[in-house]
Every structure is written in C-alpha cells, then in structure tokens.
Amino acid sequence: MQSSSQLFPVALLSAEFRGDLTEDIYRLKPGNSPDSSVELALTRLGLREGSRGAPVILLHGSFSNRRFWYSPKCLGLGPYLARAGFDVWIPEMRGHGLSPRNHDYDRNRVADYARFDLPAIARFVVEQSAQTPHWIGHSLGGITLAAALGGGYLEEGQAASVALCGSQVSRVYWPLKLPPIAWSSRFLLKRMGGLSGARLKRGPEDEPLGLALETLHWHSLFGSFGEKGNDWWAGLANVRTRVLAVASDGDHQDPAWACNKLLEQFGSEVREYLRLGRRHGFAEDYGHIEMLISKGAQREVWPRLLHWLEHGALPAGQDALAQA
Template identity: 25%
Template sequence: MTNDINTSETFVKVGTDQLFVKHYAPSVVNPSKAILMIHGSIESGRIFYSLKDKGLGPWLASKGYQVFIPDFRGRGRSMPKVSSNSKNNQYDAIEEEIPALINYIYTKVEDAELNFVTHSWGGVWLMAHIARHPELKVNRIINIAVKRSISVSSFKKWFEVDIVWKYVGKLMTNLFGYFPAVEMKIGQENESRGVYEDCRRWVYAKDEWIDIEDGFDYINEFAHRKCIPPTLYITGLKEFYLGHQTDVKRLMKEVNGAHDQFILLSKETGFAHDYDHINICTSKSGSDDHFPLIEAWLKSEDIAPWVK
C-alpha cells in the first residue's frame, strides 16, 4: 500500500478456474469511476504494476479511480496454471472472462462508470467484446500498443514472428500441449493451445476478423455500429511490429469509431522517450510524461496539447 491508495487481492471464479484480481483504490474517497485493465498475450496483469505498487495502475488509482487488474486464465497468479490440460481459447476470454470481471466490478463499485485500459492483445479481446455487446455502457477506452494483425515487414518481424512465434511456436505447442513462451524465453507467461492457435489465425488474417467459434464477423459488425465508446490509441516509435503505428491505425479503421484518437509517443512528438512495447507501461518517467495524457482522456478533457 502507498500513502494515497489501498490495495486488495481476490479471485474471481470463471467456470472451474480462478482469476486473480489486484484492486487499487483511493484511500480517501470511494469513487464510482472504475477502470478494468486488460493485459496482452504471454503476459499478466503485472505489466500495469510493480511489486512495489508502482506503474500505470497504481498511478491511476492515485488520481481517484478504482482500478482492477486481473490475470486472465492460467497466467500470473490465476489458477490453475496453463498446462496441456488447458482447454480455454480466445472466445472464452472474450465471452466468459471479460464479462465475469465486469460483473465483479459492478458488485464492488456502486453505479460504476466503466472505463478500460488495455495493452497489446488485450485490446483485441476487449474490442471483440465491445462488438458483441452494444448494450454495454462504457465511458472511455485507452488501447496501448494494440494491433489485431501485422502488416509491417522487417527482418526482425520475419524472424521473431514468422519463424519463432509462428513455426517454432507451433512445433513447441504440439510438443508441450500448450504454447511454452516461458520455456522459449519469449514471454512472461505461457498460453493455452487454444488461445495461441486463435491468436495466430487473427494475426495472419489481415483482411478478415472472424471468430472461428461461431463465425462472428467483427469488421462487419463495427461497420454497422454507430456508438463505439471514445477510444484513445497510443503507441511508441520503437514499436517495430507488436504495436507498430501502421497496424494500430489498421485496427482503428476496422473498429470505425467516430470519436477515436491516435497519438505516437516519441521524442519528436514531445515525449521523454521513443517508447517501445514494454516501457510504454513500465517506464518510471510515465507519471510525468504520458500517464497524464491517459488521465485527460478518461476525464474527457482536451488532449490537443499532446497531439502533433
């Protein structure tokens, strides 16, 4: 616990699994403004906070928000851990885990104003959930380094994605019965076979975004939706393929939101660093640099000073 926020921990049951949730709340007031933070693939909620309760999640709580940071199935401190027995896929994250977490927030925060902050693939899951649930009342969304497919080309992308993640990853998944990102030393958390295979399909389906579970066409749904929650997309200049600005903008076009904004975090655009995929969430300079931009968006304030 820091001087201005309280922390608590719990587990949210989803089927036979337990999702670990870290809750940061202001110590003085009990606001109705809530944020659900959704981590990406081969990582956990720890992308948003440190063991010393530093990072974007605690910082937002210090500004008056109730912040909920889960570990999705099998990751972080959720139980059971990913193994060859794991049967979950992306559809489960979109239609079971996210709803369970939202319902939990509503039991903890009276008349909650619901906001979302996502990182990387977590933003894809969230936007998929938004497409399926037009009835969901959401105030604002911040998608950090979020892309749905990868169109950029480089040697680094070819080797690390097309060779290591796609082909070696498939071989290792067949061998282990799950995607062993930790054993391969390419991620902080392992993924179930189902999540890995679903993710691989979407990344390489550049012009389609269709759910293999039930054929739901996300791009078609977004094309006919008029009320997408205002969404801020931010990414860093040193995002070489995991959240490259080109692919972030491709996702923005697919979602087709009327009140979306894009900001590139770089020295040239006035920020402290040319941010990359990880330090965009973890940099110690964030609290004085781009975290206030995120707060301004959540508060519906003018973000023109940050737009170059």
C-alpha cells in the same frame, strides 16, 4: 466459496493496506463458460482515505500478469490512477498470476476471454462500483477488449471508454500465408504444448496452446479477426464507445500504422490517436513495453491517459488523427 456478490460466487482472498493505498484481491467463479472450473483473480486498488471515483479496468497483455500495472511497492500506472482518485481494477487472465489454471487451460483462446471472462468482470465491477467502467488494455489485453466489443459481448453500459495501447491485428506475416508453413507451425506448437514465457524470454507467464493456434489462424491465408459465425473486425464498425489508440514509433512488435488501422475500424464518434516518438514531440521512441513501463512513460504517457479518463479526450493538440 463464500460470495461477496449477488451475481456469482466471489471470494475475497486478501484485503491489505499498501502505504497510502488499499489492495483487495478477489477470486471470481462466474460459471458462464463451458469450462466450469474457470476462476479469475481481480485486484482492486484505491486510496486508503477518501472516496472512490470512476472505475478503470486494466488488462495485461500476453506472458504477463497484474504486476505489469503495479509493482509490490505500489509503483506503476495502476497506483498512479488510484492516487488520482480512480477505482482501479486489475484482472488476471486464466492461468496468469493469481488466477489458477482451469481444467481446459490448453484450449483457452481470446474468444473465451472476450465472450465469457470480460463480461463477467465488467458485471462484477459495475455491481461493486455502481458506475460504468473505463478500460485500458495493453497488447493482447487491448486485442481481447477489441474482440469483446466487436463480437458484441460487452454491452454499451459496460464500457464508458476504451484505450488500446500497442494493440493491433493487421500486421502481416507473409510466410504464415503459405499452407505448408502454417501446417508446420501448428505441428510444432502442438509438440511444444503451448508457449513458455521464460523460455522465450517474453515475460513471467506462459500462454496456452489454444491461444497460440488461434493467433496462427488469424494470420493464415483465409484467416480473419473473429470466430466462426462472428466477425469481430466487421463488428467494430458498430461500436460507439469512445476509443483511444496509443502507438509508438519504437514499437516494432505492434507498429503504429497497424494500431491506427484497428482504431479506424471502430464506428465510434470519438476516436483519438496518440502516437509516441521523437518526431511527435516526445523524449524518446518508446518500445512495446516502455510505452507504459518506464520513467519516460511516467512523465509523458501517464498524464495523457489520465487526461483522457478525466475529460474523455486527449489534451488539446495531442490527437494525431486531428493533426493529420
């Protein structure tokens, strides 16, 4: 693998023009985790003409890939931010999209993404852009970002701000607190060998067994958000990075109260909360996906995220915490 980085081997897989944008796709081989076969695809979007602005890293959620953020016709939040002048980077987690399945794919966990993959991505983006990146994560992408910050894996100079969209770890599934049901669930997951996005009608990608078992542990009777020897939840109190949480009244998968609870655990001086829904002046109660992928989101949510990135705050009067 030829390298375009001084950090670790990086291959430029393609460099294309997509209308008014450029699309460069890299494959990183960080070699920083126990599984040396891990390779990560990283797409970079920018204006075809003009200089690149501050970098923004977009993290997709479960059962997803880079197409959550931009379509083949270059529509989506990624191109929107690139056309606004940002240097947009879109990673794909292990075994998703253009990232090949690593040797120990079945054992992949959020702990691996947070400890090894996000820091490697951050280092490469900082190297290429010479600036500290902003981060936006949706669903599991936001949870992974919170794990990386709470676990102390992302350094202060690797995150200028973070936005967590539809991300939470506090919703309680009471049946999983019962040991017999938890044991039965683990048995069934192992028999299934992972989660099929197509079979479950959740998205285009599959999720590994390790991630499913890890999530099950978080919700078990004595489970917690973290790993052995590192309590990510407690660690969030030490984070000082500016943080925004985006939640919606129509998101029944990751309810607004739980997203707010994750936000309030951060020790950041700047914490803002954008709650979507008709009761809060929006045109609709956005669902879990629709909060970022819909015509309504394009009109109402994207401009607010852009304002957050440009000014380090929501437009005046938009912060639901300040209104409470």
